[in-house]
Amino acid sequence: MSHDGTMSLNVEHAPTRTLPSEKPLRLLDNAGHAVTGHTTGGFSLPDTETLLGLYRKMVVARRFDVQVTALTKQGRLATYPSAYGQEACEIGAVASLDRADWLFPTYRDSIALLTRGIAPADILQSFRGDWHNGYDQHEFRAAAQATPLATQALHAVGLAHAARLRRDPIVALTFLGDGATSEGDAHEAFNFAAVWQTPTVFIVQNNQFAISVPLEKQTRAATLADKAVGYGMPGFHVDGNDVAAMYAITHAAVERARAGGGPTLIEGVTYRIEPHTNSDDPSRYRAARDVEHWKRRDPIERLEKYLVSEGALTETLRAEITDEAEGLAAATREVMTAEAELDPLELFDHVYARPRAALAAQRAALAAELAAAGTHQEDAR
Amino acid sequence: MSHDGTMSLNVEHAPTRTLPSEKPLRLLDNAGHAVTGHTTGGFSLPDTETLLGLYRKMVVARRFDVQVTALTKQGRLATYPSAYGQEACEIGAVASLDRADWLFPTYRDSIALLTRGIAPADILQSFRGDWHNGYDQHEFRAAAQATPLATQALHAVGLAHAARLRRDPIVALTFLGDGATSEGDAHEAFNFAAVWQTPTVFIVQNNQFAISVPLEKQTRAATLADKAVGYGMPGFHVDGNDVAAMYAITHAAVERARAGGGPTLIEGVTYRIEPHTNSDDPSRYRAARDVEHWKRRDPIERLEKYLVSEGALTETLRAEITDEAEGLAAATREVMTAEAELDPLELFDHVYARPRAALAAQRAALAAELAAAGTHQEDAR
Amino acid sequence: MTATVTKDARPEASAPTQLTMAGALNAALRDAMDADDRVIVYGEDVGPLGGVFRITDGLQAEFGEERIWDSPLAESGIIGTAIGMAMYGMRPVVEMQFDAFSYPAFEQMVSHVAKMRNRTKGRVTLPMVVRIPCAGAIGGVEHHSDSSESYWASTPGLTVVMPSNPADAYSMLREAIDSDDPVVFMEPKSRYWSKAPIALPVTTAPMDRAEVVRTGDDVTLLAYGPTVRTALEAADAAEHEGLSIEVVDLRTLSPFDDETVGASVRKTSRAAVIHEAAQFGGYGAEVAARVTERNFHHLAAPVLRIAGFDIPYPSPKLEEHQLPTPDRILAALDTWEWDA
Amino acid sequence: MTATVTKDARPEASAPTQLTMAGALNAALRDAMDADDRVIVYGEDVGPLGGVFRITDGLQAEFGEERIWDSPLAESGIIGTAIGMAMYGMRPVVEMQFDAFSYPAFEQMVSHVAKMRNRTKGRVTLPMVVRIPCAGAIGGVEHHSDSSESYWASTPGLTVVMPSNPADAYSMLREAIDSDDPVVFMEPKSRYWSKAPIALPVTTAPMDRAEVVRTGDDVTLLAYGPTVRTALEAADAAEHEGLSIEVVDLRTLSPFDDETVGASVRKTSRAAVIHEAAQFGGYGAEVAARVTERNFHHLAAPVLRIAGFDIPYPSPKLEEHQLPTPDRILAALDTWEWDA
Ligand SMILES: Cc1ncc(C[n+]2csc(CCOP(=O)(O)OP(=O)(O)O)c2C)c(N)n1
Numbered sequence A, B: 001m002s003h004d005g006t007m008s009l010n011v012e013h014a015p016t017r018t019l020p021s022e023k024p025l026r027l028l029d030n031a032g033h034a035v036t037g038h039t040t041g042g043f044s045l046p047d048t049e050t051l052l053g054l055y056r057k058m059v060v061a062r063r064f065d066v067q068v069t070a071l072t073k074q075g076r077l078a079t080y081p082s083a084y085g086q087e088a089c090e091i092g093a094v095a096s097l098d099r100a101d102w103l104f105p106t107y108r109d110s111i112a113l114l115t116r117g118i119a120p121a122d123i124l125q126s127f128r129g130d131w132h133n134g135y136d137q138h139e140f141r142a143a144a145q146a147t148p149l150a151t152q153a154l155h156a157v158g159l160a161h162a163a164r165l166r167r168d169p170i171v172a173l174t175f176l177g178d179g180a181t182s183e184g185d186a187h188e189a190f191n192f193a194a195v196w197q198t199p200t201v202f203i204v205q206n207n208q209f210a211i212s213v214p215l216e217k218q219t220r221a222a223t224l225a226d227k228a229v230g231y232g233m234p235g236f237h238v239d240g241n242d243v244a245a246m247y248a249i250t251h252a253a254v255e256r257a258r259a260g261g262g263p264t265l266i267e268g269v270t271y272r273i274e275p276h277t278n279s280d281d282p283s284r285y286r287a288a289r290d291v292e293h294w295k296r297r298d299p300i301e302r303l304e305k306y307l308v309s310e311g312a313l314t315e316t317l318r319a320e321i322t323d324e325a326e327g328l329a330a331a332t333r334e335v336m337t338a339e340a341e342l343d344p345l346e347l348f349d350h351v352y353a354r355p356r357a358a359l360a361a362q363r364a365a366l367a368a369e370l371a372a373a374g375t376h377q378e379d380a381r
Numbered sequence C, D: 001m002t003a004t005v006t007k008d009a010r011p012e013a014s015a016p017t018q019l020t021m022a023g024a025l026n027a028a029l030r031d032a033m034d035a036d037d038r039v040i041v042y043g044e045d046v047g048p049l050g051g052v053f054r055i056t057d058g059l060q061a062e063f064g065e066e067r068i069w070d071s072p073l074a075e076s077g078i079i080g081t082a083i084g085m086a087m088y089g090m091r092p093v094v095e096m097q098f099d100a101f102s103y104p105a106f107e108q109m110v111s112h113v114a115k116m117r118n119r120t121k122g123r124v125t126l127p128m129v130v131r132i133p134c135a136g137a138i139g140g141v142e143h144h145s146d147s148s149e150s151y152w153a154s155t156p157g158l159t160v161v162m163p164s165n166p167a168d169a170y171s172m173l174r175e176a177i178d179s180d181d182p183v184v185f186m187e188p189k190s191r192y193w194s195k196a197p198i199a200l201p202v203t204t205a206p207m208d209r210a211e212v213v214r215t216g217d218d219v220t221l222l223a224y225g226p227t228v229r230t231a232l233e234a235a236d237a238a239e240h241e242g243l244s245i246e247v248v249d250l251r252t253l254s255p256f257d258d259e260t261v262g263a264s265v266r267k268t269s270r271a272a273v274i275h276e277a278a279q280f281g282g283y284g285a286e287v288a289a290r291v292t293e294r295n296f297h298h299l300a301a302p303v304l305r306i307a308g309f310d311i312p313y314p315s316p317k318l319e320e321h322q323l324p325t326p327d328r329i330l331a332a333l334d335t336w337e338w339d340a
């Protein structure tokens, strides 16, 4: 927004033309010490209250993720792509959004949706196999978890542009994997956002793998953030296991976007600790010691060390957070253990807004089939 | 190739991580003076003989282009996308290839095909409406002129990679328009080439327009060459009306690629003087004075001034070149005025390598129809 | 989202004037933009140029660059961003320049546009229109004359329409823009310059109805888009030979109007479907299959398909051989006793 | 281009062993790579992982990274580069991970793969194979169970095959790789783990022939890929009820084997086509249309289509309702007297 609070659609900046720092920006090092100097990129450590809030969210998210992975192994879900180890990216990014801002997540980003306030059962409806999307996108301002890679980035750009045309000061943030940056749609999204100067923030979660394919088979760029300059937008190369940096930098990008300053590309360098999904076998393509290496760079432990050293994370608080996390895990177990009631006839009800005779006939045929099999009440309609 | 002449598939360079010069590189300025200093990018002016050769090719190409535009206005062609004013890009790039190298052109690049030695009638077969592609791609190592934008760039990458796998030291060069860089396929081509380190040279002819859409609605990047760094490949921002620069820089990129050094992105800044095609109406979207401005930056005149000032372009030589150009124009008029003989039944003959009964039946049906109409000899088969 | 202006009333009807289909489409866009400020238009060259077929002529001058603008040159980008705009509450009307240039957007169309409403149990609808100047017969060079309708029509979740005349073009485009479902709006290029007298705004039959555009007793010709005129010409010619042909303009390819078509076919007991696209797997296959399923015992002969050959669309000088012509239709009708 | 090694002889036949379709495909790739060093394999996760369905298991270890490798994650890139490789003289065999993830490559498939040979009057052929693990019934979440065959089959220039059993999987993949035409090779995921005793290398009927896999007198079921087993199960069950069902495995969707199918239909005078894909505009429409065109007067009833509903593919817990089952086939046969 300009000084008088109105948003201009014709912000004319000189295009950004610098390369991101080759060393990932960070505000907390792996030992939990605040960092100074140029690796901060000029960003400053969020205040302790903010960090405590992020810590709480990360702990809760981690517990949720672990719980869902366990439920998946027990066969309660068809699949679950875990974000274990990526909590700093997920939470740091999503916590920087306002309630009215939009999130465009992928299948990997269930914990971002959790942080956004969506109920576990609704997030997991698709992975449980009940229906393709289970939450109210408009209520939570969160799009369906996208499976076709990079496609959602364009939706985020379109929505952001529509908002801008309406002088509605919201921002759309989207997650992309390192692998997804190779898709044509990622390119088109970056370009449309930059040309139209839409309020969009792209978070590339570089977790080093696209299923089995490592980063070096995906790009030859020094950093994925290097792509930004080719679109004339700012790019940041960030330590994705440092939630302080992820939050500070995303927050700055979000507010810049909100003010009419256009899109930003942020690469968070992190690691996918778990298999791609439960049906993956990482032993075929990576060494267990690489995983161990990254486990020693755990984003939650890092922040915890800092908060403990600052005296901010008391035992009481820790217990409270554990309680919250365990409560959520228990609730998740409960809802995911109960079978959802599904009505097969609903398969026909949402395909079109305008009813179709041929579809009504097919619906009736299924209803008759179900009635004959005695598995369904004959439909009243 | 490495020192002993064998090509290694695992050339390990540090990824290139510098931005191209924001000022386009040039070796000759608009007045035809040799340039010194950092705008040369360290490249040196080709020798006079080379420049004379380029001059000859440009003059001939221009004459051809003008002739074809005239024939199109007379209705001899269905359409013709002119490259008037882009001769430095077209010829500078394509002249740097060896006979065994491959060219992947677009609809805009007829004069590059001419320079490659293909007969006018064969180049123009598609624009005349006779058949979709009229030359022997393998003989001339030139792919069909691509219409679906940016798609051919991937073909160039694939072919180059295949050659590399065979230790065949050839290079594939492809042209792209400024508009085409927005397509997902451009991105995927750049990325595959960089990751696989294929011997591919991408020439982006930035002629400022995609039909009616000006560059600033296509990208917010400072230069299109800025995209290269996001793929970890070298990018060059070049004065596309300076054939000396286009030739020198493309030649260096071609030889680097041949030696196993991977792909290069070269942006030639030029201007589309003519309408997009004969059916376009540029008065709707650009001012005549912009065209005039660029006409005063004519690539042929620039080189001519230099060659005359060097005493290299004698009147005899000029006359000889004019003769050659006029001869070609006359020959082009002649072949394009004669109607080609087309056999409608050939429509069925090349769809599949393996014959299909259903298609044979359709062929027979058309043959019968033609016979009934008396327009075709009953087919003997 | 801030309030939007939606004018309820359509502009008052004018006196009939000769209007081309291109003109009717242009008027429909203008009136729709005027009536509802959520309607936005973008694509390649739709701004100052007015589109390569001039369908958006003058609209940018009238509505400004925030309502209609040139996007970067990327079709997946156009469809993908339109999805986001529709999610926000806009009613984007985007243009794909030719059938073949919609293919880069295929994933966005099939995996998102078609599926969004179902995926979200109707919580997210996508009121968007994808305009595609379609089919051939304009002497276009390679890739400019594809017929893509079967790709869209066979994708559940999409509504696919193709007007054949200026009045339908106007009315159906207005209806498509007003629809809460995403609509693939196919415009037969070769008919852009065909004229008819219309008083705007005109409202024709609803988008999901086929129409009997000529009555007859002996045969039903099922046509859509460019082949409606061809069918009518064939019917006129056949009349001289004593053959009475009924012509049905399908208008909407998905959904299919089984009722109107069935009634006609049961009356004539013979049907032929006519399209430019290649026969194999073309839209005519669905027409033939469902007409037969529903009316088998009324049919005196199999449903005939008069369609393009199973080859890539030919170059301009050869395209006449690929296109269904009145002669070809009449010849096919002549030899209808197959395989007896 | 430098000389290539093409071994003429296929490996010697082994004793029959139980082989899954996945195993047969893996063996076919191995043998093809062994026989001809122009055969190269790439795609997403085909290297060390061996593909998400393990079809390329062990091949990178055996042939090295210059023969089989993981590409960047971009399907248009995969198909587009394969075109270039085929132009050079390679025989690329590339994998699209699921039907829906081939859609980003749609333009390369339709505008280039399908058209290259025709465009160049046969001077440039594209001997490439696009493998697509296809269809549903494996409990896959959204976008993992599409049936894309009608998109490819309706595109002139493509050859589209779908084996239903391990022996055909081996033989047809070898044939597809040897073919000078580009082949879309669709692998029914739900049948990957079905077994049969085979002695490799096995050569079954050529790629363009359908096969009668069960003889019967009363009805012909036309099935392909995953529905062949379903049809056979239905036939077994029907036998108890005194209904004699003939099952034809279409094997190749484009071209269609009119001869084999016609002979069967003329014998039984009734035919039903069975597929997972939505009915409207599905491949069954072409089957029904052409079988009817060619055999109208032999048919006692319209060709029946037993197919998915016209909806996006359901979520795992509801997919059973979308799939044709033996029960649904039998029920449909029971109520065959329509519209009399
Ligand atoms: C267009 C498309 N192609 C392929 C796939 C199959 N697939 C699902 S996830 C995945 C890897 C994605 O890697 P990345 O983008 O790095 O995200 P991550 O899973 O690591 O979070 C692939 C290939 C897909 N979902 N969409």
Ligand SMILES: Cc1ncc(C[n+]2csc(CCOP(=O)(O)OP(=O)(O)O)c2C)c(N)n1
Pocket (backbone or CB within 6 Å): B108, B147, B148, B149, B176, B177, B178, B179, B180, B181, B207, B209, B210, B211, B272, B276, C044, C073, C097, C101, C104
């Ligand atoms: C995929 C695709 N979309 C749209 C078109 C239609 N089209 C043909 S040329 C053109 C403009 C291309 O501009 P640019 O890439 O700058 O090349 P130039 O014509 O200026 O040489 C457009 C939009 C196309 N050929 N292919």
Ligand SMILES: [Mg+2]
Pocket (backbone or CB within 6 Å): A177, A178, A179, A205, A206, A207, A208, A209, A210, A211
């Ligand atoms: Mg990843």
Ligand SMILES: [Mg+2]
Pocket (backbone or CB within 6 Å): B177, B178, B179, B205, B206, B207, B208, B209, B210, B211
């Ligand atoms: Mg251009």
